[in-house]
Amino acid sequence: xxxxxxxxxxxxxxxxxxxxxxxxxxxxxxxxxxxxxxxxxxxxxxxxxxxxxxxxxxxxxxxxxxxxxxxxxxxxxxxxxxxxxxxxxxxxxxxxxxxxxxxxxxxxxxxxxxxxxxxxxxxxxxxxxxxxxxxxxxxxxxxxxxxxxxxxxxxxxxxxxxxxxxxxxxxxxxxxxxxxxxxxxxxxxxxxxxxxxxxxxxxxxxxxxxxxxxxxxxxxxxxxxxxxxxxxxxxxxxxxxxxxxxxxxxxxxxxxxxxxxxxxxxxxxxxxxxxxxxxxxxxxxxxxxxxxxxxxxxxxxxxxxxxxxxxxxxxxxxxxxxxxxxxxxxxxxxxxxxxxxxxxxxxxxxxxxxxxxxxxxxxxxxxxxxxxxxxxxxxxxxxxxxxxxxxxxxxxxxxxxxxxxxxxxxxxxxxxxxxxxxxxxxxxxxxxxxxxxxxxxxxxxxxxxxxxxxxxxxxxxxxxxxxxxxxxxxxxxxxxxxxxxxxxxxxxxxxxxxxxxxxxxxxxxxxxxxxxxxxxxxxxxxxxxxxxxxxxxxxxxxxxxxxxxxxxxxxxxxxxxxxxxxxxxxxxxxxxxxxxxxxxxxxxxxxxxxxxxxxxxxxxxxxxxxxxxxxxxxxxxxxxxxxxxxxxxxxxxxxxxxxxxxxxx
Numbered sequence: 001x002x003x004x005x006x007x008x009x010x011x012x013x014x015x016x017x018x019x020x021x022x023x024x025x026x027x028x029x030x031x032x033x034x035x036x037x038x039x040x041x042x043x044x045x046x047x048x049x050x051x052x053x054x055x056x057x058x059x060x061x062x063x064x065x066x067x068x069x070x071x072x073x074x075x076x077x078x079x080x081x082x083x084x085x086x087x088x089x090x091x092x093x094x095x096x097x098x099x100x101x102x103x104x105x106x107x108x109x110x111x112x113x114x115x116x117x118x119x120x121x122x123x124x125x126x127x128x129x130x131x132x133x134x135x136x137x138x139x140x141x142x143x144x145x146x147x148x149x150x151x152x153x154x155x156x157x158x159x160x161x162x163x164x165x166x167x168x169x170x171x172x173x174x175x176x177x178x179x180x181x182x183x184x185x186x187x188x189x190x191x192x193x194x195x196x197x198x199x200x201x202x203x204x205x206x207x208x209x210x211x212x213x214x215x216x217x218x219x220x221x222x223x224x225x226x227x228x229x230x231x232x233x234x235x236x237x238x239x240x241x242x243x244x245x246x247x248x249x250x251x252x253x254x255x256x257x258x259x260x261x262x263x264x265x266x267x268x269x270x271x272x273x274x275x276x277x278x279x280x281x282x283x284x285x286x287x288x289x290x291x292x293x294x295x296x297x298x299x300x301x302x303x304x305x306x307x308x309x310x311x312x313x314x315x316x317x318x319x320x321x322x323x324x325x326x327x328x329x330x331x332x333x334x335x336x337x338x339x340x341x342x343x344x345x346x347x348x349x350x351x352x353x354x355x356x357x358x359x360x361x362x363x364x365x366x367x368x369x370x371x372x373x374x375x376x377x378x379x380x381x382x383x384x385x386x387x388x389x390x391x392x393x394x395x396x397x398x399x400x401x402x403x404x405x406x407x408x409x410x411x412x413x414x415x416x417x418x419x420x421x422x423x424x425x426x427x428x429x430x431x432x433x434x435x436x437x438x439x440x441x442x443x444x445x446x447x448x449x450x451x452x453x454x455x456x457x458x459x460x461x462x463x464x465x466x467x468x469x470x471x472x473x474x475x476x477x478x479x480x481x482x483x484x485x486x487x488x489x490x491x492x493x494x495x496x497x498x499x500x501x502x503x504x505x506x507x508x509x510x511x512x513x514x515x516x517x518x519x520x521x522x523x524x525x526x527x528x529x530x531x532x533x534x535x536x537x538x539x540x541x542x543x544x545x546x547x548x549x550x551x552x553x554x555x556x557x558x559x560x561x562x563x564x565x566x567x568x569x570x571x572x573x574x575x576x577x578x579x580x581x582x583x584x585x586x587x588x589x590x591x592x593x594x595x596x597x598x599x600x601x602x603x604x605x606x607x608x609x610x611x612x613x614x615x616x617x618x619x620x621x622x623x624x625x626x627x628x629x630x631x632x633x634x635x636x637x638x639x640x641x642x643x644x645x646x647x648x649x
Contacts, residue, residue: 048130051103052147052161054298054343055129059113061095062121068095069285070332073116076101078380080109080131085380087111090339093287097122100343102381103131104147104161139164142304143213148345148382149306151407155433157482157538158408160345161382165535168347168484169527170214170308171207171520172440173511175494176200177217177293179260180511185295194512196497200296204303206515211524215300216308216440216486218352219337220265220289221257222280223316226250229278236274240318248499248508255493259292271323282320282329290340301344308439308486310349310388311337317351317361326364331372338379347408348385354413355390366397373405388439390414392423399430408483412439416446416472417453417558421479425542428480438476440488442560444469444519445506454559460506461517467581469519470604471560471640473526474578478565480542487523490514518605525607529576529642532602536574540567543575543590552584552636572623577643578604585635586627591619595647601631602642617645 049055057076065071068091075088076099089099103109108130115122134145139162147161158166173181181200188202207215223233223242231244231254244254258264267286270279300307311334320326334350341348350369356362369387379385384407389396392411397403409427411420420441427436445460446453446468458464473485491511495501501509514520530537543566544550555562561582568575572592579586591597597619599612612628619625625645630637 048132049103050134050145051106051131052134052145052345053102053131055101055103057089057099057101057111057113057125057127059089059097059099059125060121061097061119063117063119064095067284068097069336070283071117072097072119072122074099074113074122075115076111076113078109078111081105081107083109087342087380088335088339088376090336091285091287092291095121100339100341102343103129104381106131106133142302144301144304144306144345148379149347150382150384151435152535152538154538156428156435156480156540158384158435158484159535159538165531165538166213166306166484167527167531167537168214168306168308168437168486169212169523170216170484170486171212171523172443172487172489172492173203173215173494174218174310174313174352174492175221175255175257176203176215177219177259177296178221178257178494179262180257180494180496181296182260183292183295183299194515196510198497198512201299203512204300204305206512208303208305210515210521211527213304214306214308214347214484214486216310218310218313219293220312221255221316222264222266222282222312223270223278223319224254224257225264225278226253226256227278229254229275231255233275233278235272235279235319237272237322239272239322240315241272241275241279243315245493245508246502248495248502251503259289261288261292263289263292265289270319272319279319279323280316282324282333285333285336294340297341297344297346307344307346308349309337309341309346310352313352314354314356317365321361321364327368327371330365330368331375334369334372335376338376342379342381342383344383346383348379348383349410350385350387350405352388353390353396354388356396358396362396366403369405370403373403378407384408384435386410388412391420392427394427394430395423400432400434407434409434409436410439411436411476411481412441412486415558416442417560418475418555418563419557420472421475424476424479424481428482428542435483437481437483437485438472439486440492441476442468442472443488443490443492444514444517445490445509446488454556454561457506466517466519466522467640468560469517470522471580473519473523474529474604474640474642475560475563475565475580477526477530478544478567478576478578480567482537482540485523485526487520489520522604522607525602525604528607529602529604529644532644533574533646536569537567537576539569540574540576541570543568546588546590547577548587548589549584552582555580555582573647575643575645577645579630579637579641579643581637581640583630583637585629588619588625588627589623591623591625591645592647593619593621593623595619595623597625597645597647600644602644604640604642612643616648 113125266280267284269276272279386408552562
């Protein structure tokens, strides 16, 4: 990272220091001041940087402001090869403002700073730097050097800016930005085994080894703290302050969500009617908290992770709407996160709305997010924006013509069984498609949600429990969620060292324990299967209706047994299938007539391939393929299986 810092040079300070008092004429003094200002505002030549590498500009305000977070806006005009955009900065404490920029292509890049109101320390500064390309070996070492991620040309999947495929494999660690995942400032040892004392770097290392390339995290929990109040708290007017997860060992209290130094994301007291010591002031941000979070975002970027990064959890909106000019305040916050992290490759979820209803506060939230997009537009370096929503973002916010900020559709949290796939298919089949992924549809250890699968709950970490998590991986992706998958992990609250497991173990356990669950490691196998033919999966279309039976005898809509899934390319040269436990032997229709396919079973439990019979299946003259028995010579599967069919030229 290159950092520019503007201040008077030593020569300029010495020059003014030797001026004899009272001996210089006004015209000479004016000339000196003019030359000094010219030197300060001239272009600075920086050492070469790489494309997609953070360049940080530090500016110091000359004027004083009662609340720089709300009173000042700073930005640069950044120009380079095929690029001319406004990039916003942010206040970072005292009189310091920062603007983070990067080059999207090799060549010479220039910038000029501006502020509102105009401040001599913030406006009129300028600089230039030269960007060079990474080598292919350097890109392979860290795929984030390929650029930020965005949609493929057909809109259905994701890729890096250079066209290299990206398939999201995300684990759920919502509180990873807090003290619960301590940042140690050192890389973990190669033989590290997760256990008490685990830190942030060690967590990322374990996930990387298992094939994950992302974590789901919420940027902040402003109203959550283990204080004298309950975890579910309203103010004296009945306005909700928080609906927090209970703190392990003291579950009537809220989980504390400060950073490693005790910093909270916003300042207190807030503006609620009573209990102001628990209610954040959403117009006074605390830079110290975000400086801690910077280290974790930088570390993930350096390790090739693309976090699914959400602004704030839903339970904060009641007090935010009730006691602030919400449109102005929330838009400012979304812009702050954008400015602070716009040199990282990440998926920016504008809010965490895991359970929502079409009510007044949702309407206000939707309006504010639309205003944010109208004012600031898409991310300057192309990162996609979305939101978490139960059912589907399409259900709550429509499509891109209704909500321009929607660059990825998500489903999630409801329902945690077959019924969710209807929404994934609707989003995938839209005439103007955007990528789709399913957001933590099933937690292994799921009983805490209270939503039974076909009327029952499996035992924690049992074979059945892990199967449900695995079934929703493959069922989601082969229903059209080609952007990838967010795994639902009992790591989600971040129960950490020094805390006991929750008294009801199904709710959550120490965040490193789910790393041992089989389904957790099987997420990497999902990537192996989907990516087995490279970027060809980008062109898959829904074809599950060409499986007979699609739903086997006894299969329930509110279950996860007995359904089969298929996606297939338009030319029918490639098909990927998944059969849940309890599927009947099937016939596939509308394959290429008389075409022979290389046929391979894929074991989603072990990540291993095996031939189907002699390794070949041939469609008849009508394009039908009668499937052989499942492995073990079974006409009805007793385990789940994936299948790949690839035409033989």
